[in-house]
Amino acid sequence: xxxxxxxxxxxxxxxxxxxxxxxxxxxxxxxxxxxxxxxxxxxxxxxxxxxxxxxxxxxxxxxxxxxxxxxxxxxxxxxxxxxxxxxxxxxxxxxxxxxxxxxxxxxxxxxxxxxxxxxxxxxxxxxxxxxxxxxxxxxxxxxxxxxxxxxxxxxxxxxxxxxxxxxxxxxxxxxxxxxxxxxxxxxxxxxxxxxxxxxxxxxxxxxxxxxxxxxxxxxxxxxxxxxxxxxxxxxxxxxxxxxxxxxxxxxxxxxxxxxxxxxxxxxxxxxxxxxxxxxxxxxxxxxxxxxxxxxxxxxxxxxxxxxxxxxxxxxxxxxxxxxxxxxxxxxxxxxxxxxxxxxxxxxxxxxxxxxxxxxxxxxxxxxxxxxxxxxxxxxxxxxxxxxxxxxxxxxxxxxxxxxxxxxxxxxxxxxxxxxxxxxxxxxxxxxxxxxxxxxxxxxxxxxxxxxxxxxxxxxxxxxxxxxxxxxxxxxxxxxxxxxxxxxxxxxxxxxxxxxxxxxxxxxxxxxxxxxxxxxxxxxxxxxxxxxxxxxxxxxx
Amino acid sequence: xxxxxxxxxxxxxxxxxxxxxxxxxxxxxxxxxxxxxxxxxxxxxxxxxxxxxxxxxxxxxxxxxxxxxxxxxxxxxxxxxxxxxxxxxxxxxxxxxxxxxxxxxxxxxxxxxxxxxxxxxxxxxxxxxxxxxxxxxx
Ligand code: HEM
Ligand SMILES: [Cu+2]
Numbered sequence: 226x227x228x229x230x231x232x233x234x235x236x237x238x239x240x241x242x243x244x245x246x247x248x249x250x251x252x253x254x255x256x257x258x259x260x261x262x263x264x265x266x267x268x269x270x271x272x273x274x275x276x277x278x279x280x281x282x283x284x285x286x287x288x289x290x291x292x293x294x295x296x297x298x299x300x301x302x303x304x305x306x307x308x309x310x311x312x313x314x315x316x317x318x319x320x321x322x323x324x325x326x327x328x329x330x331x332x333x334x335x336x337x338x339x340x341x342x343x344x345x346x347x348x349x350x351x352x353x354x355x356x357x358x359x360x361x362x363x364x365x366x367x368x369x370x371x372x373x374x375x376x377x378x379x380x381x382x383x384x385x386x387x388x389x390x391x392x393x394x395x396x397x398x399x400x401x402x403x404x405x406x407x408x409x410x411x412x413x414x415x416x417x418x419x420x421x422x423x424x425x426x427x428x429x430x431x432x433x434x435x436x437x438x439x440x441x442x443x444x445x446x447x448x449x450x451x452x453x454x455x456x457x458x459x460x461x462x463x464x465x466x467x468x469x470x471x472x473x474x475x476x477x478x479x480x481x482x483x484x485x486x487x488x489x490x491x492x493x494x495x496x497x498x499x500x501x502x503x504x505x506x507x508x509x510x511x512x513x514x515x516x517x518x519x520x521x522x523x524x525x526x527x528x529x530x531x532x533x534x535x536x537x538x539x540x541x542x543x544x545x546x547x548x549x550x551x552x553x554x555x556x557x558x559x560x561x562x563x564x565x566x567x568x569x570x571x572x573x574x575x576x577x578x579x580x581x582x583x584x585x586x587x588x589x590x591x592x593x594x595x596x597x598x599x600x601x602x603x604x605x606x607x608x609x610x611x612x613x614x615x616x617x618x619x620x621x622x623x624x625x626x627x628x629x630x631x632x633x634x635x636x637x638x639x640x641x642x643x644x645x646x647x648x649x650x651x652x653x654x655x656x657x658x659x660x661x662x663x664x665x666x667x668x669x670x671x672x673x674x675x676x677x678x679x680x681x682x683x684x685x686x687x688x689x690x691x692x693x694x695x696x697x698x699x700x701x702x703x704x705x706x707x708x709x710x711x712x713x714x715x716x717x718x719x720x721x722x723x724x725x726x727x728x729x730x731x732x733x734x735x736x737x738x739x740x741x742x743x744x745x746x747x748x749x750x751x752x753x754x755x756x757x758x759x760x761x762x763x764x765x
Numbered sequence: 766x767x768x769x770x771x772x773x774x775x776x777x778x779x780x781x782x783x784x785x786x787x788x789x790x791x792x793x794x795x796x797x798x799x800x801x802x803x804x805x806x807x808x809x810x811x812x813x814x815x816x817x818x819x820x821x822x823x824x825x826x827x828x829x830x831x832x833x834x835x836x837x838x839x840x841x842x843x844x845x846x847x848x849x850x851x852x853x854x855x856x857x858x859x860x861x862x863x864x865x866x867x868x869x870x871x872x873x874x875x876x877x878x879x880x881x882x883x884x885x886x887x888x889x890x891x892x893x894x895x896x897x898x899x900x901x902x903x
Contacts, residue, residue, distance in 0.1 A: 431838070432842075435846070519849070522853070530853040530857075531856035532856070532860045534849070534853040537852060
């Protein structure tokens with residue numbers, strides 16, 4: 226055992242260059258995780274800055290211009306530098322080959338290239354921040370983005386570059402899923418996280434080129450005055466929104482599908498029960514990925530697009546709710562009569578179910594044209610997308626981090642602290658964002674630094690709870706990092722939750738540099754709790 | 766995938782010849798005016814040429830059919846994007862005719878109204894821009 230313990234991907238090989246030039250998917254995953262967490266922290270600080278400004282009605286410590294910069298950077302960093310790259314990049318990279326029984330992804334060099342392309346794009350964003358920021362909102366709507374004097378070009382260049390990282394990762398994952406499965410691991414025996422990554426990758430390679438070209442067109446119009454979006458030059462400003470949302474609505478599924486995948490892993494393991502409706506969940510992933518391409522116009526109900534498109538988009542939007550509902554009910558039925566244990570990952574999964582459902586249902590409100598004309602650009606929309614993106618994606622991400630932490634790092638965090646933090650996140654989150662639904666319904670517009678005094682109470686409340694939320698996430702991550710201290714190593718055979726996917730049953734924790742010491746042989750399906758008993762093992 | 770197809774040089778030359786001929790066709794038809802069919806004919810020829818390139822030069826005809834599927838799927842998504850966007854631009858005037866055309870100085874909307882600046886004062890036909898400077902102190 227002692228010999229084994231030394232042979233893990235974290236300690237072998239050694240040296241900084243062995244990390245920077247690594248082709249090991251696990252190390253690349255960790256580097257993405259580090260990058261993602263850094264930007265999560267930065268985006269989080271910007272958010273707390275905004276909440277502090279909004280605690281009282283006036284311009285308390287930010288000018289309107291500063292506020293515009295802060296919310297733009299918050300949104301762009303969270304979406305383009307954290308949520309979109311971090312889950313596929315970190316958890317996806319880390320787990321996909323392990324779940325398939327493979328030695329690595331199909332194209333390891335391309336994988337490293339994706340990471341450095343992401344880093345390069347991130348540097349552009351950092352440059353934007355240092356050189357004075359950008360104030361257009363994360364959506365870069367024309368005509369403001371073609372006329373604003375802030376740093377639109379470096380920011381959009383950064384997003385253009387990061388897009389390639391996303392495309393290459395998607396391509397790599399698709400090839401890996403098709404080609405690298407061990408014998409016997411047929412499509413319907415794949416863990417659902419793999420299905421989720423497959424759906425995500427399809428969206429990444431089909432939608433991302435569109436955001437890239439959108440950014441290029443924007444830059445061309447700004448630099449060379451080519452009339453694409455400016456009506457005075459023969460362009461059409463609404464066309465910009467078509468371009469942008471043709472990518473960005475599918476992109477919300479790049480954000481949420483991996484989260485669905487994580488939840489589909491956590492719930493059966495911590496309920497010790499076979500997943501209910503495997504095929505329903507697998508195919509709802511694909512149908513969400515597809516329907517997601519047909520609904521972009523629901524972001525444009527007040528843009529002046531034709532009434533005919535509004536009706537079509539509104540109608541199709543409701544269809545998204547069906548596969549999403551299928552998943553929610555499948556998860557609930559999985560827990561039904563299971564032995565649910567309230568471990569930290571499971572607490573996050575339960576929070577996810579609650580919060581994501583609120584987010585999804587309010588999405589249906591917004592999909593109704595008549596209602597959206599009132600609610601568009603109010604805090605109701607802000608609350609909606611935070612319920613899905615933070616309450617959904619980020620909470621699932623935290624849950625996944627806690628679930629696979631013992632696997633990837635070989636240590637166990639303090640579970641009591643982790644559970645208390647999860648509670649803090651849940652309460653802090655609802656305290657922050659629920660009032661924003663009410664604010665939106667009462668007409669508070671988004672993207673303003675100041676507001677009328679009648680909104681003060683709800684804003685104040687929201688700001689207070691955002692502090693609790695920020696603090697809880699911070700402590701949760703510190704708790705994970707604190708577990709890494711030397712004295713805390715687990716036995717490499719540890720499988721603390723008694724999970725039965727290959728990454729738990731056939732590799733050590735942390736895994737061997739080449740994943741599996743001998744070629745794994747598939748003995749059972751990923752969720753066969755009704756057929757096989759895998760005892761949780763947890764030794765120091 | 767396992768067996769690698771080797772294309773005879775002759776096939777490449779025939780296809781290249783076809784592409785040149787089709788280029789000539791594109792140039793030739795540009796001398797006639799088919800009205801609104803101009804764009805359809807031009808794009809039709811171009812699409813046919815692109816198909817030849819994809820099938821023969823890019824080997825999609827002989828490759829694993831998954832590659833062809835991927836290729837067709839991306840075309841399908843492009844199709845969705847263009848068609849559904851046309852549902853907007855093609856029907857803009859459906860309820861409010863004044864939004865049928867893009868907002869520029871020659872749009873139908875402005876033809877039906879006397880030209881005014883943003884304060885409602887009449888302006889001459891040289892357009893709104895010429896008055897920008899001196900209207901500020903109202
Ligand atoms: C049940 C499925 C969903 C439906 C029906 C839905 C519907 C909508 C609608 C109609 C809007 C436009 C509101 C407006 O601007 O007036 C919107 C905004 C938004 N949604 Fe959703 N949504 C759903 C799920 C999601 C998910 C899963 C995510 C992300 C993980 C997401 C992220 C967003 C974002 C970021 C915006 C605001 C973008 C902006 O203007 O800045 N939505 N949603
Ligand atoms: Cu959307």
